[in-house]
Amino acid sequence: MSYLDNILFAVLLVLGGGYFAGNVKKLIRNIKLGQDVNRTDNPSERWKNMAMIALGQSKMVRRPVAGFLHILVYLGFIIINIEVLEIVIDGLFGTHRVFSFMGGFYSFLIASFEVLALLVIVAVVTFWMRRNVVRLKRFVHGDLNGWPRNDANYILYFETVLMCLFLFMNAADLHLQTLGAPGYESIGSSAFPISQNIAPMFNGMSESLVHLLEKGTWWLHIAGILVFLNYLYFSKHLHILLAFPNTYFANLKPQGQFDNLESVTNEVKLMMDPNADPFAAPAPDADAVHTKFGASDVQDLNWVQLLNAYTCTECGRCTSSCPANQTGKKLSPRKIMMDTRDRLEEVGRNIDSNKGVFVPDGKSLLNDYITPEELWACTSCNACVEECPVNISPLSIIMDMRRYLVMEQSAAPTELNAMMTNIENNGAPWQYNQMDRLNWKDEQ
Amino acid sequence: MSANLVVPTMAEMMAQGKQPDVLFWVGCSGSFDDRAKKITKAFVKLLNQANVSFAVLGTEESCTGDPAKRAGNEFLFQMQAMTNIEVMNAYEIKKIVTACPHCFNTIKNEYPELGGKYEVVHHTEFLKSLLDEGRLTIEGGKFKGKRITFHDPCYLGRANNVYEAPRDLIQKLDAELVEMKRSKKNGLCCGAGGAQMFKEPEKGDKDINVERTEDALETQPDIIAAGCPFCNTMLTDGIKFKEKEGSIKVMDVAELIANAQDL
Ligand code: SF4
Ligand code: SF4
Numbered sequence: 001m002s003y004l005d006n007i008l009f010a011v012l013l014v015l016g017g018g019y020f021a022g023n024v025k026k027l028i029r030n031i032k033l034g035q036d037v038n039r040t041d042n043p044s045e046r047w048k049n050m051a052m053i054a055l056g057q058s059k060m061v062r063r064p065v066a067g068f069l070h071i072l073v074y075l076g077f078i079i080i081n082i083e084v085l086e087i088v089i090d091g092l093f094g095t096h097r098v099f100s101f102m103g104g105f106y107s108f109l110i111a112s113f114e115v116l117a118l119l120v121i122v123a124v125v126t127f128w129m130r131r132n133v134v135r136l137k138r139f140v141h142g143d144l145n146g147w148p149r150n151d152a153n154y155i156l157y158f159e160t161v162l163m164c165l166f167l168f169m170n171a172a173d174l175h176l177q178t179l180g181a182p183g184y185e186s187i188g189s190s191a192f193p194i195s196q197n198i199a200p201m202f203n204g205m206s207e208s209l210v211h212l213l214e215k216g217t218w219w220l221h222i223a224g225i226l227v228f229l230n231y232l233y234f235s236k237h238l239h240i241l242l243a244f245p246n247t248y249f250a251n252l253k254p255q256g257q258f259d260n261l262e263s264v265t266n267e268v269k270l271m272m273d274p275n276a277d278p279f280a281a282p283a284p285d286a287d288a289v290h291t292k293f294g295a296s297d298v299q300d301l302n303w304v305q306l307l308n309a310y311t312c313t314e315c316g317r318c319t320s321s322c323p324a325n326q327t328g329k330k331l332s333p334r335k336i337m338m339d340t341r342d343r344l345e346e347v348g349r350n351i352d353s354n355k356g357v358f359v360p361d362g363k364s365l366l367n368d369y370i371t372p373e374e375l376w377a378c379t380s381c382n383a384c385v386e387e388c389p390v391n392i393s394p395l396s397i398i399m400d401m402r403r404y405l406v407m408e409q410s411a412a413p414t415e416l417n418a419m420m421t422n423i424e425n426n427g428a429p430w431q432y433n434q435m436d437r438l439n440w441k442d443e444q
Numbered sequence: 445m446s447a448n449l450v451v452p453t454m455a456e457m458m459a460q461g462k463q464p465d466v467l468f469w470v471g472c473s474g475s476f477d478d479r480a481k482k483i484t485k486a487f488v489k490l491l492n493q494a495n496v497s498f499a500v501l502g503t504e505e506s507c508t509g510d511p512a513k514r515a516g517n518e519f520l521f522q523m524q525a526m527t528n529i530e531v532m533n534a535y536e537i538k539k540i541v542t543a544c545p546h547c548f549n550t551i552k553n554e555y556p557e558l559g560g561k562y563e564v565v566h567h568t569e570f571l572k573s574l575l576d577e578g579r580l581t582i583e584g585g586k587f588k589g590k591r592i593t594f595h596d597p598c599y600l601g602r603a604n605n606v607y608e609a610p611r612d613l614i615q616k617l618d619a620e621l622v623e624m625k626r627s628k629k630n631g632l633c634c635g636a637g638g639a640q641m642f643k644e645p646e647k648g649d650k651d652i653n654v655e656r657t658e659d660a661l662e663t664q665p666d667i668i669a670a671g672c673p674f675c676n677t678m679l680t681d682g683i684k685f686k687e688k689e690g691s692i693k694v695m696d697v698a699e700l701i702a703n704a705q706d707l
Binding site for chain 1: 449451453470472474475476477481484485500502503505506507509511512513514515516517518519520522523524526527549553554557558598599602603604605629630631632633635636637638639640641642643644645646647648649650651652654655656
């Protein structure tokens with residue numbers, strides 16, 4: 001009978017872990033819908049980026065207030081995981097504070113968790129204020145209407161509740177320790193710098209009630225963690241996991257260097273080769289299927305761009321630094337990322353409900369989510385790429401979609417068509433004769 | 445004065461059996477735009493003064509393809525790139541200097557994969573190296589004590605991490621270099637990049653160049669310095685829009701240095 005708790009706990013753990021694993025599998029499958037791109041070169045540089053940017057949060061602190069608070073929450077998250085490990089062992093084996101044999105060091109650990117928990121609450125409350133009271137511009141932006149705005153707040157509520165449960169649980173535990181309740185050996189109030197201030201509220205309660213509260217908060221705490229884990233997949237909070245692979249696989253080349261489409265290179269070489277026979281039939285193996293130039297839907301993007309979309313934290317730093325957005329144009333690089341993720345999820349659901357194959361649904365990322373007007377407003381300035389705390393490139397998606405508009409649909413704005421015609425005919429974007437290129441030399 | 449300009453072409457050099465140390469890539473703007481031509485000439489004067497062995501391609505130069513690429517026309521870009529590479533490889537070019545960050549970025553980063561491998565430097569970097577080698581001297585002259593703010597071109601700064609060379613040069617003028625609130629990595633675009641130069645902007649509340657000009661005006665400058673012919677145009681338009689063209693000048697770093705010495 002006394003094993004009931006342990007069995008229940010194991011079931012909870014398996015259910016929580018299993019559902020999460022299922023979603024991770026789906027996530028990986030969706031990301032793999034993207035085109036291949038090689039991002040395995042230069043591993044040392046990549047590890048360094050990951051260590052600096054994801055682990056070390058080096059780009060977060062460029063906005064000091066948010067950066068500092070974020071580091072608190074992040075440290076709290078990492079360190080309290082040690083506590084979670086203890087909870088899991090206690091839960092599975094029916095022990096209580098299994099790590100307490102470490103003595104003074106254990107007290108120190110618990111004490112530091114408590115301090116962090118309090119700091120996390122402070123940070124989270126500040127975050128909430130920034131979104132809902134101060135209403136910073138990038139958080140009241142229309143991109144976030146609906147689910148994204150609620151999602152952001154839910155995460156904050158979740159974290160507050162989890163931290164409160166943790167402190168409350170410790171307070172009840174401390175109370176029982178002072179009472180000398182069986183099974184609650186004293187580890188000293190120095191381990192509970194924060195919760196010892198909560199503990200007096202239990203004075204006068206019956207021991208069995210406090211015991212119940214201690215157990216209850218313990219269960220709620222771990223159940224909450226499991227629910228939160230599974231919430232990740234549906235939330236921008238997924239970045240706590242994906243920030244790591246995302247910074248590892250991020251582009252290492254200079255920001256100004258755009259890729260040269262290889263399929264185009266081959267055709268251009270053929271066109272320029274004086275020995276090529278223009279009337280020769282194409283080699284039978286060449287392009288049996290016409291490769292699409294550029295991207296109109298998520299499957300045309302590469303897997304790193306799709307990983308980017310899942311990693312985006314919707315923080316809006318990109319949008320707030322985008323010159324087009326700042327001057328009131330429709331473009332928002334954050335929205336480009338959110339649209340890409342939304343469409344990818346839609347494609348994923350389509351595949352799920354059609355036995356593993358995608359059935360065309362008459363929709364695409366282009367037009368149904370992202371309009372040409374947004375795409376044409378981009379100056380390719382790379383401010384969004386520079387700003388992104390997790391090394392996402394909204395610009396690369398914008399460029400691939402422009403390529404589709406121009407090369408597949410010939411749908412560039414008229415003035416750009418004129419510019420391109422000029423380059424083709426005169427070797428300059430303006431209507432000047434190439435023979436006049438050196439005229440400046442003799443002009444006054 | 446322009447009679448003094450010595451501008452050999454690669455073809456002429458080759459006819460004389462000579463190989464210059466560096467190719468000056470003038471770019472479309474520097475070749476055709478009336479304002480940018482002045483930058484080109486100022487830079488040539490400095491090259492002449494420092495006795496740099498250089499040449500231009502002249503009528504053999506063609507658009508790098510940058511605006512086509514940023515507009516999404518990869519075909520046209522690669523046609524341009526390969527044609528240019530063919531010409532430059534035939535002349536066995538090793539080193540290229542250009543006053544246009546867009547040409548700089550494209551030739552430096554995007555040409556190598558297509559067979560065009562050169563050492564490419566921006567003219568501010570080149571001038572800085574001439575200065576370091578003692579081949580060029582810079583005196584403050586008429587810019588002494590003037591407030592000068594530098595606008596980072598996106599394709600020079602963020603795109604390629606060149607931030608210091610232009611600033612070092614400006615400081616050599618004994619001028620007061622004042623930074624805008626958004627500078628270096630956080631610099632704001634002038635609004636011309638990504639082929640925007642060649643079209644009307646999308647609808648919005650404001651034009652980007654006006655927003656950027658406001659950043660510059662906040663520093664109460666005497667001169668706004670730029671290192672890109674497109675930025676130059678955008679900021680000059682911004683200054684006109686703000687009706688400040690009487691009191692504030694927009695100048696390229698090369699022009700500042702050439703003017704300081706009355707070249
Ligand atoms: S690259 Fe485009 S989307 Fe990104 S900040 Fe610049 S204009 Fe905005
Ligand atoms: S792309 Fe980066 S900067 Fe932009 S909202 Fe997403 S995480 Fe933030």
